[in-house]
Amino acid sequence: MVLVVAAATVLPFGCYSQTASYQAMSDVPTKIEFERSGGFAGVTLSVVIQLDQLPEEEAQHLRGLVQNAHIFELQSPPRSPDQADAFQYTLNVHTQNNSKTLTFDESNISAEAKPLIQILTKYAKAQRRSAQ
Amino acid sequence: MNRNSHNGRSPLTCIVPDHILRHLAERGTARQKDWAMKTLITTARLRGHREVLQTFAESLLPAGEKRRTIYDAGHKEKLPGKLVRGEGSPATGDKAIDEAYDGAGATYDFYWNVYKRNSVDNKGMRLDSSVHYSEDYDNAFWNGKQMVYGDGDGEIFDRFTKSIDVIGHELTHGVTQFTARLEYSGQSGALNESYSDVFGSLVKQNHLKQTAAQADWLIGVGLFTPNVKGVALRSMKAPGTAYDDPQLGGKDPQPDHMSKYVKTSSDNGGVHLNSGIPNHAFYLVATQLGGNAWDKAGRIWYVTLTERLQPTSEFQDAATLTYKVAGELYGTGGAEQNAVASAWDKVGIKVS
Numbered sequence: 514m515v516l517v518v519a520a521a522t523v524l525p526f527g528c529y530s531q532t533a534s535y536q537a538m539s540d541v542p543t544k545i546e547f548e549r550s551g552g553f554a555g556v557t558l559s560v561v562i563q564l565d566q567l568p569e570e571e572a573q574h575l576r577g578l579v580q581n582a583h584i585f586e587l588q589s590p591p592r593s594p595d596q597a598d599a600f601q602y603t604l605n606v607h608t609q610n611n612s613k614t615l616t617f618d619e620s621n622i623s624a625e626a627k628p629l630i631q632i633l634t635k636y637a638k639a640q641r642r643s644a645q
Numbered sequence: 646m647n648r649n650s651h652n653g654r655s656p657l658t659c660i661v662p663d664h665i666l667r668h669l670a671e672r673g674t675a676r677q678k679d680w681a682m683k684t685l686i687t688t689a690r691l692r693g694h695r696e697v698l699q700t701f702a703e704s705l706l707p708a709g710e711k712r713r714t715i716y717d718a719g720h721k722e723k724l725p726g727k728l729v730r731g732e733g734s735p736a737t738g739d740k741a742i743d744e745a746y747d748g749a750g751a752t753y754d755f756y757w758n759v760y761k762r763n764s765v766d767n768k769g770m771r772l773d774s775s776v777h778y779s780e781d782y783d784n785a786f787w788n789g790k791q792m793v794y795g796d797g798d799g800e801i802f803d804r805f806t807k808s809i810d811v812i813g814h815e816l817t818h819g820v821t822q823f824t825a826r827l828e829y830s831g832q833s834g835a836l837n838e839s840y841s842d843v844f845g846s847l848v849k850q851n852h853l854k855q856t857a858a859q860a861d862w863l864i865g866v867g868l869f870t871p872n873v874k875g876v877a878l879r880s881m882k883a884p885g886t887a888y889d890d891p892q893l894g895g896k897d898p899q900p901d902h903m904s905k906y907v908k909t910s911s912d913n914g915g916v917h918l919n920s921g922i923p924n925h926a927f928y929l930v931a932t933q934l935g936g937n938a939w940d941k942a943g944r945i946w947y948v949t950l951t952e953r954l955q956p957t958s959e960f961q962d963a964a965t966l967t968y969k970v971a972g973e974l975y976g977t978g979g980a981e982q983n984a985v986a987s988a989w990d991k992v993g994i995k996v997s
Contacts, residue, residue, distance in 0.1 A: 552786070554783065554802070555912060593788075597837065597841070598786035601913060645892055
């Protein structure tokens with residue numbers, strides 16, 4: 514099931530122009546699947562975002578964050594040793610003909626990917642709120 | 646002065662290497678300790694070695710005396726944050742700071758009074774905690790060196806210091822790190838989680854002076870806000886029944902039997918889910934034996950964790966080893982060993 518969230522209240526806009534630098538239409542992200550699992554509570558938080566179903570400004574902002582995070586060039590980092598109860602983040606970004614899955618734990622998210630993870634967490638929480 | 650030219654030796658004595666001085670400072674006779682400490686602190690002052698001073702400070706403290714420091718992360722993610730309360734200093738009035746301090750104290754006292762364990766490393770390691778970590782942060786974790794607590798998001802979760810078993814749980818990750826070193830994924834990860842729940846619950850039961858029959862066997866009571874339909878995060882008595890709320894994706898997903906083992910790549914292979922199986926086994930042993938759960942059931946589990954389990958141990962290993970340890974501690978074929986075998990059998994694991 515695909516759930517689309519309109520969460521205008523959580524969005525700090527301001528990166529609209531960045532999608533202009535995608536090389537080709539086929540490189541532009543179309544769908545993002547996001548999951549936060551683990552943590553002490555072990556409660557999973559997730560959301561699937563179809564970018565073409567979001568208001569254009571939100572979609573542009575997310576495309577910019579995906580690009581800044583260099584998702585398609587990254588590899589999942591090794592798990593941090595001796596850490597327990599940290600959140601595990603799984604991110605699956607789709608383009609027209611490609612997709613990439615990455616897994617992080619909260620201590621090894623790259624600085625570039627962090628804003629994307631943060632905003633996806635907000636989308637997932639907005640969806641959780643709507644499940645009330 | 647070229648530090649390397651001393652090859653790790655103290656420049657003053659130039660005879661006894663630092664590691665031997667440290668050993669003497671920790672384990673020597675009273676006279677040796679005194680001499681070794683003086684030498685270490687003098688050379689530390691000369692060379693500015695903080696690490697040596699740390700060893701010195703630890704060895705000065707008699708076993709059984711705890712050292713706690715609480716930091717305020719100020720809603721940022723930089724650790725540890727600002728020092729706000731040290732050992733022996735009065736309550737601050739900030740609930741998270743004071744609960745982290747009291748909970749770390751109750752956990753230290755539990756391990757010392759019941760199992761004669763001197764802090765997580767059994768060498769009197771200082772217990773550091775950071776509170777008010779990040780924003781709307783609905784988690785608590787052990788980062789390999791210290792505990793970290795969030796204030797919750799206020800929607801689903803309240804602050805994570807609210808429940809004493811959470812504090813016992815996090816510190817037990819430290820104990821596991823210094824003993825069995827159970828790898829944090831799959832079955833060994835679920836065992837790691839289960840040991841933290843078991844001893845977290847025992848810290849609470851010990852603090853409340855409850856017998857196995859009186860205890861609620863719940864993990865994280867009080868962490869949910871009133872918006873959530875649930876009594877706690879996990880139930881050792883009845884895994885899978887702690888909550889049922891659409892905001893949390895429905896029902897508590899913990900299994901209570903091997904036939905319901907969850908295969909997943911999330912949560913490092915379901916370490917917080919499948920821990921329900923060994924959690925329930927412990928509950929069954931403790932309630933079968935009666936009395937205080939930390940006395941017999943807890944001791945069997947403690948010896949198994951600290952002396953027998955290996956980093957890649959799985960549920961079957963934990964079952965076999967707790968069974969052996971029960972026989973060694975309380976007699977082969979006795980009520981304790983039979984209770985262990987019967988408990989594992991009820992969760993779908995045979996021991997012999």
